Amino acid sequence: MPITETGLDLTPVEPPHTAKKTRRRTTLVVMVVVLALGGLLSQGLLHSLDFFKTVDEVAAQRSAVGRSEIRLEGTVQSGSVTRTSTGATFILRGSGKSSAFVVAHAQPPQLFRGNIPVVAVGRFTTKLGWTFDCSQIMVKHTADYKAAHPQRVKASDGTVR
Amino acid sequence: MKELARRSLGPAALLAFLGTMVLGLFVTPRDEVQGNLARLLYIHPAEAWIALYVGFGSATIASILYLWPRTRSAGMDVAAEASVEVSLIFILLTLLTGSLWGRPAWGVWWVWDARLTSTAVLGVLALGYLALRRATDDPQLRARRSAVMAILSAVNVPIVHFSVLWWKTLHQGATVFNPGLKLKVHGIMAETMLLSFVAFTLVFAWLVRERYRFGMTRVQRQDEVLAEAVANRQQEGIHS
Numbered sequence: 001m002p003i004t005e006t007g008l009d010l011t012p013v014e015p016p017h018t019a020k021k022t023r024r025r026t027t028l029v030v031m032v033v034v035l036a037l038g039g040l041l042s043q044g045l046l047h048s049l050d051f052f053k054t055v056d057e058v059a060a061q062r063s064a065v066g067r068s069e070i071r072l073e074g075t076v077q078s079g080s081v082t083r084t085s086t087g088a089t090f091i092l093r094g095s096g097k098s099s100a101f102v103v104a105h106a107q108p109p110q111l112f113r114g115n116i117p118v119v120a121v122g123r124f125t126t127k128l129g130w131t132f133d134c135s136q137i138m139v140k141h142t143a144d145y146k147a148a149h150p151q152r153v154k155a156s157d158g159t160v161r
Numbered sequence: 162m163k164e165l166a167r168r169s170l171g172p173a174a175l176l177a178f179l180g181t182m183v184l185g186l187f188v189t190p191r192d193e194v195q196g197n198l199a200r201l202l203y204i205h206p207a208e209a210w211i212a213l214y215v216g217f218g219s220a221t222i223a224s225i226l227y228l229w230p231r232t233r234s235a236g237m238d239v240a241a242e243a244s245v246e247v248s249l250i251f252i253l254l255t256l257l258t259g260s261l262w263g264r265p266a267w268g269v270w271w272v273w274d275a276r277l278t279s280t281a282v283l284g285v286l287a288l289g290y291l292a293l294r295r296a297t298d299d300p301q302l303r304a305r306r307s308a309v310m311a312i313l314s315a316v317n318v319p320i321v322h323f324s325v326l327w328w329k330t331l332h333q334g335a336t337v338f339n340p341g342l343k344l345k346v347h348g349i350m351a352e353t354m355l356l357s358f359v360a361f362t363l364v365f366a367w368l369v370r371e372r373y374r375f376g377m378t379r380v381q382r383q384d385e386v387l388a389e390a391v392a393n394r395q396q397e398g399i400h401s
Contacts, residue, residue: 009397009398010398021298022296022297022298022299022302025296025297026293026296026297026306028296029289029292029293029296030289030293032289032292033285033286033288033289033292036285036289037282037285037286040278040281040282040285041278041282043273043278044273044274044275044278044279049275049327049328050328050329051272051273051274051275051328051329051330051331052329052331054329073329108268109265109266109267109268110265111194111195111198111265111266112268116194119331136268136269137268138267138268138269138272138331139266139267139268140267140331140333141194141195141266141267141333142194142333142334142345143333143334143335143336143339143345144194144345144346145192145195145199145202145336145345145346145347145350146192146193146194146347146350147189147190147191147192147193147347147348147349147350148190148191148192148193148196149190149193
């Protein structure tokens with residue numbers, strides 16, 4: 001037993017066995033994080049990174065889409081909305097000439113109205129037709145925020161503050 | 162002067178936050194499309210700003226400074242931990258207020274689009290960072306591993322930011338940090354939104370500062386306990 005001149009005991013002390021425990025805990029944490037991330041990403045990538053197809057995209061590949069379930073995005077045509085007891089019917093148009101007639105079997109959300117972008121979840125009733133049977137409507141509001149003024153006064157150039 | 166600045170941070174944060182709430186709830190007009198629902202504009206984007214850029218930004222910088230030998234210190238490690246902890250709170254608030262906004266606006270509480278999914282991923286990474294810290298006993302090993310994890314996790318921040326540009330998402334595009342940097346909010350709504358960013362940044366700074374002080378006190382206490390234990394051992398050796 002090594003003893004110094006001042007009587008201090010310098011016998012090596014066995015270090016605590018924490019290295020193995022730490023490694024196991026770290027491995028467990030990493031595994032849980034990887035599993036959680038895998039779970040999240042698998043949900044997010046279940047169909048594709050794109051959440052929807054636009055009406056114009058579907059028009060370009062109508063036969064490929066067929067009757068498979070999709071999320072169809074477009075703008076609700078002004079004046080085309082008819083509320084029914086189970087939902088609504090309306091025309092969903094793309095930025096070009098394409099449009100789809102949507103029959104919604106769910107109540108639309110409170111922001112739903114003409115001239116607003118929406119995403120309709122459902123499928124076309126026939127392989128090549130343009131009637132879309134929809135089980136859910138989601139409003140895709142824009143990033144523009146303007147004050148609501150029904151009698152908004154416009155400047156001579158047509159702009160508002 | 163320094164002491165005055167230190168003492169004013171809390172009151173300034175509170176004042177700015179209250180100002181935001183008063184303006185947001187009672188002064189700003191309803192939105193043309195979303196009505197009163199758009200008042201979440203004065204909370205949700207600011208929370209996301211803190212969660213992504215300020216929070217993870219601070220954690221990344223502190224982690225890099227810890228890994229660089231010249232600037233390595235316990236303080237950097239504590240600062241990184243404090244930033245991630247507070248950032249996690251804001252990530253959760255962002256997801257919560259986003260859901261509260263999404264339900265009436267979109268019609269759903271949650272969707273697995275790229276923006277929401279990548280934000281949830283950031284939350285899991287932040288939780289993973291904190292769990293990793295608790296799983297490692299050795300302080301230096303803990304600090305090193307955490308620093309690496311914080312830097313790797315920060316890779317997700319630009320993914321969250323650009324998700325609305327790279328992919329088609331239900332979540333709207335950027336109101337402020339869009340490619341043209343064109344502000345899509347008008348009048349007093351824009352001014353209140355700007356105030357909310359300032360307010361939440363001050364709140365973040367205050368929270369991180371308090372958490373940092375607590376963390377440094379703990380580090381100093383551990384050092385004192387260690388020094389005391391060494392001294393006791395030496396005394397035992399002398400008297401044996």
